[in-house]
Amino acid sequence: MIAQPKTARHPESGASSPLSVRDLTVVYREKPALWDVDLEVPAGQLCAIVGPNGAGKSTLIKAVLGLVPVASGQVRFFGQSLEQARKRIGYVPQRGSVDWDFPTSVLDVVMMGLYGRLGWFRRPGRLEREAALRCLEQVSMSEFAERQISQLSGGQQQRVFLARALAQNADLYFMDEPFAGVDAVTEEAILHVLHQLKGQGKTVVVVHHDLQTVRDYFDHLTLLNVQVIASGPMDETFTPENLKRTYGERMRWEA
Amino acid sequence: MSDLLLIFTDYTLRNVALGSAMLGVVGGVLGAFAVLRRQSLLGDVLAHAALPGICLAFILTGAKAPLILLVGGGLAGWLAAWLVLAVLRHSRLPEDSALGVMLSGFFGFGVALLTFIQHSNNASQAGLDQYIFGQAATIVASDVLNFTVLGGLALLTVGLFYKEFKLLAFDPAYAHSLGLPVRGLNTLLTSLTVLAVMVGLQTVGVVLMAAMLIAPAAAARQWTDRLEAMIGLSALFGAMAGVSGALISATRENLPTGPLVVLSMSAILLVSLFFAPLRGLVWDWARTRQHRRRVRLERLLLDAHVLHTHGTLTPQALAERRREPVAVALRNLEALRSLGWAQEHPQGFILTPTGEQKAHELEQAMRVLPQRVEGSS
Numbered sequence: 364m365i366a367q368p369k370t371a372r373h374p375e376s377g378a379s380s381p382l383s384v385r386d387l388t389v390v391y392r393e394k395p396a397l398w399d400v401d402l403e404v405p406a407g408q409l410c411a412i413v414g415p416n417g418a419g420k421s422t423l424i425k426a427v428l429g430l431v432p433v434a435s436g437q438v439r440f441f442g443q444s445l446e447q448a449r450k451r452i453g454y455v456p457q458r459g460s461v462d463w464d465f466p467t468s469v470l471d472v473v474m475m476g477l478y479g480r481l482g483w484f485r486r487p488g489r490l491e492r493e494a495a496l497r498c499l500e501q502v503s504m505s506e507f508a509e510r511q512i513s514q515l516s517g518g519q520q521q522r523v524f525l526a527r528a529l530a531q532n533a534d535l536y537f538m539d540e541p542f543a544g545v546d547a548v549t550e551e552a553i554l555h556v557l558h559q560l561k562g563q564g565k566t567v568v569v570v571h572h573d574l575q576t577v578r579d580y581f582d583h584l585t586l587l588n589v590q591v592i593a594s595g596p597m598d599e600t601f602t603p604e605n606l607k608r609t610y611g612e613r614m615r616w617e618a
Numbered sequence: 619m620s621d622l623l624l625i626f627t628d629y630t631l632r633n634v635a636l637g638s639a640m641l642g643v644v645g646g647v648l649g650a651f652a653v654l655r656r657q658s659l660l661g662d663v664l665a666h667a668a669l670p671g672i673c674l675a676f677i678l679t680g681a682k683a684p685l686i687l688l689v690g691g692g693l694a695g696w697l698a699a700w701l702v703l704a705v706l707r708h709s710r711l712p713e714d715s716a717l718g719v720m721l722s723g724f725f726g727f728g729v730a731l732l733t734f735i736q737h738s739n740n741a742s743q744a745g746l747d748q749y750i751f752g753q754a755a756t757i758v759a760s761d762v763l764n765f766t767v768l769g770g771l772a773l774l775t776v777g778l779f780y781k782e783f784k785l786l787a788f789d790p791a792y793a794h795s796l797g798l799p800v801r802g803l804n805t806l807l808t809s810l811t812v813l814a815v816m817v818g819l820q821t822v823g824v825v826l827m828a829a830m831l832i833a834p835a836a837a838a839r840q841w842t843d844r845l846e847a848m849i850g851l852s853a854l855f856g857a858m859a860g861v862s863g864a865l866i867s868a869t870r871e872n873l874p875t876g877p878l879v880v881l882s883m884s885a886i887l888l889v890s891l892f893f894a895p896l897r898g899l900v901w902d903w904a905r906t907r908q909h910r911r912r913v914r915l916e917r918l919l920l921d922a923h924v925l926h927t928h929g930t931l932t933p934q935a936l937a938e939r940r941r942e943p944v945a946v947a948l949r950n951l952e953a954l955r956s957l958g959w960a961q962e963h964p965q966g967f968i969l970t971p972t973g974e975q976k977a978h979e980l981e982q983a984m985r986v987l988p989q990r991v992e993g994s995s
């Protein structure tokens with residue numbers, strides 16, 4: 364059940380899609396974490412990836428970004444390879460993936476989003492500081508710029524990670540559970556940013572865990588449980604039957 | 619003070635002090651990255667693994683030139699680090715086990731080689747065992763030059779790749795997603811740590827070297843929340859330990875320099891762990907005590923408020939409610955009064971407007987508490 368882009372404006376179909384995944388399989392040990400995943404992400408939309416714990420949602424993001432080795436499959440971004448499209452891709456990892464006691468300030472973390480563009484041997488300067496500050500403003504965190512990162516709440520940490528990705532000024536964003544365990548203010552701020560990005564014609568792929576909000580927040584839905592269960596526009600895909608297949612399948616993989 | 623002057627007048631001491639200071643600076647800088655990346659144990663492996671390298675370099679070349687032996691030691695350390703990575707990649711051995719096995723394996727092999735050399739009939743064999751615990755007294759001007767070149771190379775490279783190393787230490791996956799060659803940077807940083815170990819082999823030896831990587835960085839982390847400052851402090855602490863170790867051993871008979879350098883470093887670390895502002899344990903205890911005291915007082919105020927609203931805020935009533943002796947209740951009421959939260963009254967005590975206000979705020983805060991817990995799950 365692969366979603367095909369419905370618009371006729373892209374006759375070359377997958378070629379120009381922000382993300383096009385074919386036959387992606389990832390194996391950590393013996394059991395596959397992803398099995399034969401096909402995915403076509405439509406341009407300019409907010410896309411959710413939903414599935415039970417351990418379904419391979421994080422693995423899918425890491426695999427397309429080349430962070431974990433893949434057993435097989437092809438991934439194209441805007442019709443290009445990862446290396447060619449690297450500067451157009453932004454990443455918001457799971458908040459818990461780093462040590463927040465690291466000795467650095469909020470602004471420093473946001474400036475890391477510019478390291479790729481800065482290139483070797485150049486240090487971030489005034490321009491980079493200003494760009495980073497603008498990104499902090501977008502997530503309402505300006506007044507925290509000089510704070511040590513260990514002094515932030517979970518929601519604030521999440522917004523710092525978001526600002527760092529915004530600094531990359533990418534066309535396609537991957538966000539791993541940005542809404543997990545955040546306060547209402549942060550949830551609002553993230554939503555605001557998502558809509559801003561959409562307004563700028565950017566594509567955002569978000570791993571989401573909350574079935575209550577997924578319909579309201581996103582345009583496109585991919586249900587994942589090791590395999591892609593269903594993928595397509597929200598109203599067509601968000602059906603009780605699909606959900607049951609996604610969360611029911613889990614039992615089989617655990618057994 | 620006259621001891622300090624010796625550094626400038628005594629040729630031997632000057633070399634020892636310079637060599638130890640160099641070790642402190644280089645070990646401090648590279649150690650900062652090792653500690654932040656939680657790779658302290660890898661530094662220990664690199665150091666211990668140098669021993670067989672030193673022995674093999676001696677066996678193969680027959681030379682006792684320190685630089686050749688140091689290069690042998692460095693290569694062996696590098697090989698050990700590479701083997702650890704290979705084992706982790708291809709087996710299910712947990713990381714600490716892989717590191718532990720590699721450390722003892724290489725070190726054991728080194729000791730065996732050392733024994734072999736000592737039993738073989740080689741006149742120049744004596745002195746190789748100095749690399750186990752170091753023998754700083756043997757440091758001469760040419761050694762200091764070697765250390766300066768090796769250490770300078772390491773520091774210069776850290777300067778060049780500073781922002782990449784910083785990102786690598788904080789968030790390697792993100793660094794990878796930006797297209798940085800994470801594996802190459804890892805190898806580079808490990809190789810620089812090998813250089814730091816080479817600088818320390820003569821001074822503190824393979825066994826104590828890890829302390830010169832870990833302790834300065836751990837101490838520096840206590841004093842600052844900025845990476846630049848942490849690295850600078852780490853280098854400074856290492857240098858201070860190096861110089862004081864050299865000085866103490868020069869002014870006391872028969873005290874070896876290497877262990878004294880490490881002891882000085884440990885003293886700096888201890889002071890930092892206990893007394894550094896914000897992170898120091900002493901302030902931590904003080905804050906915890908203060909916090910406990912505040913919470914105790916707040917609970918007391920809430921109890922008093924309940925009685926106050928019933929118009930019976932007396933020592934007897936408070937004692938009954940809190941199941942405490944009347945004398946204690948009286949002391950508690952005194953405490954509330956000295957805070958300006960309660961005042962005496964013909965029928966006992968009443969809360970002051972400030973006290974009532976505070977109690978209301980606390981009750982309000984308690985009421986939203988369960989909601990906060992729900993919201994954050």
Ligand SMILES: Nc1ncnc2c1ncn2[C@@H]1O[C@H](COP(=O)(O)OP(=O)(O)O)[C@@H](O)[C@H]1O
Pocket residue numbers: 391392396414415416417418419420421422423
């Ligand atoms: N680095 C890893 N090594 C081995 N197994 C892993 C690793 N990362 C994830 N897994 C396993 O792969 C499966 C998918 O994990 P993940 O992608 O994190 O799931 P999700 O993000 O959907 O919760 C899980 O069973 C997990 O235990």
Ligand SMILES: [Mg+2]
Pocket residue numbers: 420421422539
């Ligand atoms: Mg996940």
